[in-house]
Amino acid sequence: MSSMSGRPVLIELDKVTKKYEQARGSVFALRNISLKILQGEFIIILGPSGSGKTTMLNLISGMDRPTEGDIIFDRQSILGLSEEKLAEMRRKKIGFVFQFFNLIDNMTALENVMVPLLPEDLSEREMIRKAEDKLDLVDMFDKRDRFPNQLSGGEQQRVAIARALVNDPDVIIADEPTAQLDPDNTRKVLDILKKLNRMNGVTVIIATNDEELVRLSRDVITKEVRLKDGQIQGLRESSQGRSWSEVELG
Numbered sequence: 157m158s159s160m161s162g163r164p165v166l167i168e169l170d171k172v173t174k175k176y177e178q179a180r181g182s183v184f185a186l187r188n189i190s191l192k193i194l195q196g197e198f199i200i201i202l203g204p205s206g207s208g209k210t211t212m213l214n215l216i217s218g219m220d221r222p223t224e225g226d227i228i229f230d231r232q233s234i235l236g237l238s239e240e241k242l243a244e245m246r247r248k249k250i251g252f253v254f255q256f257f258n259l260i261d262n263m264t265a266l267e268n269v270m271v272p273l274l275p276e277d278l279s280e281r282e283m284i285r286k287a288e289d290k291l292d293l294v295d296m297f298d299k300r301d302r303f304p305n306q307l308s309g310g311e312q313q314r315v316a317i318a319r320a321l322v323n324d325p326d327v328i329i330a331d332e333p334t335a336q337l338d339p340d341n342t343r344k345v346l347d348i349l350k351k352l353n354r355m356n357g358v359t360v361i362i363a364t365n366d367e368e369l370v371r372l373s374r375d376v377i378t379k380e381v382r383l384k385d386g387q388i389q390g391l392r393e394s395s396q397g398r399s400w401s402e403v404e405l406g
């Protein structure tokens with residue numbers, strides 16, 4: 157496997173600050189964060205509750221805008237992008253996976269996976285074909301006609317991953333994807349994310365509190381970002397899940 161160094165930058169956070177105004181004063185959810193995410197990386201964002209992980213994912217994905225600084229996605233600054241363009245970029249390039257799966261209760265697994273395709277100009281047949289293809293990838297094809305409440309947590313999360321993949325995104329962004337799962341399902345979900353990264357070159361960014369997830373991903377992780385109080389407290393990089401180096405922080 158080739159080293160990371162020659163790969164293009166996919167997303168760059170340039171001195172990003174996110175401040176929330178509250179009645180009691182302002183909260184800095186993130187302070188002056190700079191980070192380059194290269195194509196094909198497998199990045200883990202770690203940190204205690206309230207350290208800014210979800211805020212960082214929301215900024216990376218264009219779900220939220222920084223108070224200061226810029227985010228450059230695919231060589232394009234999001235500062236100049238309209239909400240409409242930003243939403244389109246998100247829909248086409250990014251797949252999301254959440255802690256609580258966020259499936260729609262009254263839709264079957266197959267229908268849930270089809271949801272992101274609805275704004276596209278596709279025939280129903282084509283939508284079904286694409287959704288079934290992704291359900292097969294996460295080993296949920298046989299249960300495609302079940303509703304979420306007829307599936308285990310691990311199965312629901314695999315359906316959610318299929319939904320995240322249905323638009324063939326460049327990036328998968330996962331916020332605590334295994335927090336509700338037992339060790340067996342944690343391993344299954346991680347195996348899928350690792351496979352997507354290795355075989356399909358999908359960039360994976362995971363926020364977690366779970367050291368077990370880190371241990372299980374050790375062989376593919378390229379960057380480990382430790383957040384504390386909205387700042388990067390530690391950054392470890394590896395070209396191929398080996399030869400780790402601690403990066404000095406200024």
Ligand SMILES: Nc1ncnc2c1ncn2[C@@H]1O[C@H](COP(=O)(O)OP(=O)(O)OP(=O)(O)O)[C@@H](O)[C@H]1O
Pocket residue numbers: 176177178183184185203204205206207208209210211212365
């Ligand atoms: N919409 C908001 N308004 C005000 N403050 C917010 C908002 N969203 C987040 N915060 C604050 O920003 C900080 C970072 O929150 P964030 O959700 O990013 O943390 P986190 O690392 O994801 O935590 P957890 O592990 O509990 O999910 C916290 O102090 C939080 O209270």
Ligand SMILES: [Mg+2]
Pocket residue numbers: 209210211331
């Ligand atoms: Mg969070």
